[in-house]
């Protein structure tokens with residue numbers, strides 16, 4: 044099971060860093076108490092009061108057994124009514140004190156407990172804000188949430204019930220003293236209690252500690268799974284994954300059951316061994332004590348008082364033993380909390396880092412290399428200079444490293460080698476806050492908080508006035524829409540901004556970025572998930588507001604950036620071509636090929652459908668032999684199909700009867716792994732890519748599933764339509780069918796469908 048590492052965030056493996064073995068040693072009960080003391084420090088005075096209250100309670104507790112001695116040895120034999128009355132009066136007063144003092148102490152303690160827990164919670168949350176993005180991409184959310192839920196609950200439980208542990212501990216100390224005062228010989232016998240009672244817990248407690256940590260891990264794993272499952276409901280339903288999800292949960296749950304049972308049994312054993320010791324000793328003291336009375340070495344009153352005190356002692360020990368499991372559980376939870384607190388942020392402000400003034404000249408990537416792990420470089424030798432005020436675009440296929448480049452510019456990560464410079468200053472030498480204050484970013488998916496639209500925009504610069512918010516909304520061309528809503532700027536955005544359309548969300552995000560008045564506007568696929576008409580409108584807005592700023596746009600869709608001053612084409616982390624759109628087209632290289640792939644479609648903006656130009660069809664391998672006339676006949680037979688995000692277009696194993704061309708959108712191609720049965724993404728396809736061409740020839744089962752990652756507009760050609768055309772071209776038909784069969788075999792052997 045994964046755990047959060049104690050070292051540099053960067054030493055991460057598979058999601059969450061594994062701690063060095065030495066540090067995996069579970070926190071013991073003493074470790075927990077030491078840790079707790081640190082949190083108690085600011086409240087020393089109040090805790091001292093609680094402590095005093097406990098001492099008073101303890102004194103009253105001890106009075107009851109002691110009064111036996113006076114009553115039996117003096118009041119009863121001497122028939123002394125005055126002594127009797129005093130004793131009873133004393134006890135009643137003590138009881139009153141006990142009740143009132145206890146009440147005050149309980150109140151104070153409850154307050155302190157709440158404070159302590161809120162301190163821990165705040166500390167963890169504060170720490171989370173300092174951790175860099177890398178931590179979040181590696182760490183399962185459930186692991187983090189568990190720190191706030193089950194782990195903290197264990198600590199809470201131990202603190203809240205601490206009086207059950209502390210009070211008896213005090214009783215223990217006092218009764219031991221009193222026992223010796225009553226009769227030191229019998230007291231020595233009673234001291235056998237320590238080895239008898241403590242040997243079991245000593246052996247078992249470390250095991251229970253490990254079991255507790257392991258149970259906490261199991262709980263975090265379960266939370267992670269539930270949280271993932273809840274988020275994935277659309278995929279679960281679309282793919283009928285309910286049974287496999289239930290099975291996966293069943294496995295986790297069964298595992299957690301085992302861990303719980305182990306801890307439960309170890310805890311019970313600790314209690315039981317302690318109790319056994321107490322029982323044995325009680326019998327022993329009774330025997331020795333009665334013999335001493337018979338031999339005239341002790342009075343009956345002393346023996347009675349002794350027995351009563353010893354019962355107090357046993358009870359106290361019994362209570363402490365019962366409290367131990369709480370402590371053990373809490374130690375497990377606290378260990379995991381401290382573990383998270385000790386994760387060091389990867390990206391930090393260097394001591395003495397200066398403020399970065401508004402970027403005036405340029406941003407430069409100098410021989411930048413970077414990888415999320417040591418094994419796989421994601422960016423290689425990137426050398427790019429972006430002059431202030433320019434419009435620069437980074438384009439390339441999915442996974443080519445475009446977003447990573449932006450992450451380095453934002454300093455979410457630092458380059459492995461090389462440097463990113465702003466006006467000649469290494470980004471590592473300036474504060475993160477000052478750097479980011481000059482960058483306005485719009486991502487493909489922008490998080491809107493469920494608060495008013497006004498506050499959502501204001502996030503761009505929290506000190507901005509209402510008037511400035513409205514102005515930013517106007518610049519982003521969303522003001523009119525907002526004012527048209529019944530609640531205007533006070534409208535709630537809904538969870539994750541769910542009450543707005545994709546285009547409206549993007550405009551809010553743009554307003555947010557404008558409000559920052561950034562010298563550099565950064566867009567990462569900011570419009571590519573929108574429909575063509577909205578995309579064009581928003582791109583116009585962006586072009587207007589970016590006139591006086593540097594605009595860095597990352598996209599896979601070339602039509603958005605044809606006007607850029609410079610376009611960089613990335614391939615597997617390297618810049619392979621750069622220049623203006625026309626220059627790149629003239630070069631007839633990878634950019635020109637990508638351009639041809641994405642063009643050749645005519646979009647009807649108002650109806651949301653598309654046509655393909657006949658010549659464009661020639662780039663589909665199966666169709667490349669068709670002549671112009673045939674292509675002209677074929678093109679109108681393509682039908683437009685719109686798919687929402689997270690939909691399955693074709694399912695592995697289903698019979699296939701259509702070819703699809705993606706006009707706009709991104710899909711993933713996934714195939715189930717015959718060994719594990721799990722789906723694995725084998726490719727991402729985007730604008731201009733096609734899939735399913737073999738289905739045009741014969742009824743072969745689909746070799747992979749295709750699922751939309753964004754809303755998609757596709758053109759599809761049914762087999763019937765194609766064969767109908769081929770029937771009139773018999774020579775060509777034989778050739779095409781032969782080739783298709785050859786390729787079908789290739790596909791089955793592992794080659795995957797792509798453009």
Ligand SMILES: Nc1ncnc2c1ncn2[C@@H]1O[C@H](COP(=O)(O)OP(=O)(O)OP(=O)(O)O)[C@@H](O)[C@H]1O
Nearest residue numbers: 180415421439440441442443444445446447448599
């Ligand atoms: N947090 C991460 N941890 C590990 N690997 C990552 C992480 N983010 C991205 N990668 C990998 O780095 C490579 C580049 O990813 P990046 O997101 O920069 O690509 P992209 O060009 O933006 O692609 P897309 O067009 O799909 O957004 C990919 O191979 C991706 O799998």
Ligand SMILES: [Mg+2]
Nearest residue numbers: 445446447568
């Ligand atoms: Mg990206």
